[in-house]
Amino acid sequence: LGTTACRYDIDAVAECDSSNSRLLERAAAGAPSGTVLVAERQTAGRGRRGRSWISAPADSLTFSLLWRFPHQSDAPAALSLAVGLALVRGLEALGARGIGLKWPNDLLIGDSKLAGILVELQAGELRSAVIGIGLNLRRPNGLSEDVAAAGLDQALAALPTREVVLAALLAALAQTLDAYGSSGFASLRNEWQARHAWQGLPVRVSGGEAAEGLCLGVGDDGALNLDTPQGLRRILAGDVSLRAV
Ligand code: ATP
Incomplete structure (x- = not known):
């Protein structure tokens, strides 16, 4: 994982309601930082405010990551932004170009959503976050036509396997979350802004x-x-x- 040492414990399930919900349960039972749950199929994927996140097994990469930080953050809301930057870094390492960030929690290609992020804190444990990520490898089949959605296949000449995409994202997440955990969002802010799709608009x-x-x-x-x-x-x-x- 580049310069950052991190141990991931990756588990994949064929189906679950929401990978965040299942990982929050494991977090409460003491699962270690770096626990990852990949869901082939989510039957009740969640966005913010009870909105739903739609995925299709062949077209989507859906996973949640438990991260335990050394200190309690004084700006926990910035974690979503740090995660967004990590995802862009990871996808750029695969050669993707033209991916923008939409405040506070989405990745875009043009004006269409490529990925969504849902950060939830473990109850009573403000230093532990479950980070849910839904990435469209292709525009998911079955997604209503009126949702402006993009696929990673639009940003890359050839789509890598889901395993390769996951590895690139986890490497970037380890590096970026370490920086966030030790120096806060201030150290990532300029880079976030440089990729802000709507800066000045x-x-x-x-x-x-x-x-x-x-x-x-x-x-x-x-x-x-x-x-x-x-x-x-x-x-x-x-x-x-x-x-x-
Ligand atoms: P907004 O898009 O209004 O900023 P949000 O950032 O709060 O909302 P989320 O809660 O992260 O959105 O995601 C839920 C919304 O994303 C849904 O209401 C739907 O419009 C859209 N959506 C759901 N599944 C997908 C998908 N696979 N790709 C792109 N967009 C999706």
Whole structure:
């Protein structure tokens, strides 16, 4: 795994409801940091706010990773952003180009979603996170036509096997989560912003307090800085959605 020493314990199941739900149970039972659960088929994949994440076995890579950090983070919301950057780094190491980040938790090709991230903290254990990742290798069969979704096959000349993609993502995650755990998101912020798909562009925020403005970038705590007609607004990475306008 490059310069970072990390031991992964990888388990694959043919089917489960949600790999995050199952791994949260294992986390509560004391599973070690680096435990990975790959789900061939998810019957109830979750996004944020109870929304569903659709995967299709041949077209998707769906897994969850348990990570235990040495200290409690003072900006846990930034973890989703660090994970997004790790995924882009991993996919770029495979030769993929043209992948952007959408605040706070998605990877895009153009305006279409390539991957989603769902970070959940282990109950009562603020230093332990279960990180769920759903990546479209191809646009999943069966996904409703009105969902703007992309596949990794659009960013690579030839699609590697799922095992090769998983290995590249886990290597990048180990390196990036180590940096996040020791120096926080501040050390990753500039690189995140350089890949921000909507940097400098107008967006509308909904789901929490509504706002509209130009994306100025993100802070060290992972908050999105918006230039609005009412002045500078900081949007915390809570349960809000962003749309290009
Ligand atoms: P938004 O897209 O509004 O920012 P979000 O980031 O909160 O929402 P998530 O909760 O991460 O979205 O993911 C759930 C949403 O992603 C669903 O409502 C659906 O529109 C979309 N979606 C579900 N499965 C896929 C998929 N395989 N590929 C792309 N998009 C998907």
